[in-house]
Amino acid sequence: MVHLFTVSKIYPPSYPALTDIQLDIEKGEFVFLSGPSGAGKTTLLKLLFREEEATDGQVVVNGRNVARLSNKGVARLRQEIGLVFQDFRLLARLTALDNVALAAEVVGMARRESRRKAFHLLRELGLKDRHNAKPPALSGGEQQRVAIARALVNDPLLVLADEPTGNLDPEMADETMRLFAQMHQRGTTVVVATHNTGLLERFHHRVVLLQQGRVAGGRKECPAGV
Numbered sequence: 001m002v003h004l005f006t007v008s009k010i011y012p013p014s015y016p017a018l019t020d021i022q023l024d025i026e027k028g029e030f031v032f033l034s035g036p037s038g039a040g041k042t043t044l045l046k047l048l049f050r051e052e053e054a055t056d057g058q059v060v061v062n063g064r065n066v067a068r069l070s071n072k073g074v075a076r077l078r079q080e081i082g083l084v085f086q087d088f089r090l091l092a093r094l095t096a097l098d099n100v101a102l103a104a105e106v107v108g109m110a111r112r113e114s115r116r117k118a119f120h121l122l123r124e125l126g127l128k129d130r131h132n133a134k135p136p137a138l139s140g141g142e143q144q145r146v147a148i149a150r151a152l153v154n155d156p157l158l159v160l161a162d163e164p165t166g167n168l169d170p171e172m173a174d175e176t177m178r179l180f181a182q183m184h185q186r187g188t189t190v191v192v193a194t195h196n197t198g199l200l201e202r203f204h205h206r207v208v209l210l211q212q213g214r215v216a217g218g219r220k221e222c223p224a225g226v
């Protein structure tokens with residue numbers, strides 16, 4: 001699903017954020033991208049949906065070399081990806097429900113169906129009573145959950161989540177991780193960037209460890225309890 005061949009990213013004028021990354025994530029895998037602040041986790045995710053372009057090497061997502069995509073191709077790629085941004089990027093003037101439903105409507109889902117689905121997801125994420133609130137009136141953790149619902153509403157093939165539990169208390173963080181696990185069980189490929197090592201201990205998925213822009217180790221998926 002995701003293949004990086006000797007990928008490097010240098011931010012202008014000369015800051016090496018990622019160096020010589022070799023990474024394969026197969027369809028249906030659940031992968032944690034971990035490493036300290038500044039290691040390059042967000043940059044790596046940005047390469048996958050072409051918010052940033054690699055300086056060197058090749059990035060292939062769902063069979064497409066992302067460097068070769070037209071604008072239309074980039075739009076199509078992003079439709080297949082559910083994105084949870086580190087800074088949420090919610091629309092402040094819309095309610096929580098409309099933020100989620102709109103993401104489905106813009107790709108052609110009927111209004112009634114999109115609202116039904118959005119409501120269902122918000123309820124699963126514990127926001128049943130807040131669906132009519134607008135983002136400025138929501139706590140950080142509530143906004144994060146709206147962002148997660150928005151990422152999942154189109155049943156994406158690939159979910160890329162950047163610190164999706166950063167603003168959540170441990171209980172809500174685990175609840176959110178279980179929702180990603182459900183998506184994973186239904187066949188979705190999930191990549192979660194996090195520097196929260198507690199999550200890696202509680203959820204036994206594959207780990208790719210980044211350090212100073214390089215893959216510095218990791219762990220294979222291990223059975224629960226190991």
Ligand SMILES: Nc1ncnc2c1ncn2[C@@H]1O[C@H](COP(=O)(O)OP(=O)(O)OP(=O)(O)O)[C@@H](O)[C@H]1O
Pocket residue numbers: 011012015016017035036037038039040041042043044086195
């Ligand atoms: N647009 C940019 N221009 C220049 N340098 C950047 C830019 N974005 C990120 N960087 C630098 O690239 C490095 C990697 O940043 P990145 O945001 O990918 O790290 P991260 O692992 O996501 O960190 P965090 O855990 O704090 O979110 C950092 O040193 C950062 O300062």
Ligand SMILES: [Mg+2]
Pocket residue numbers: 041042043086162
């Ligand atoms: Mg980051």
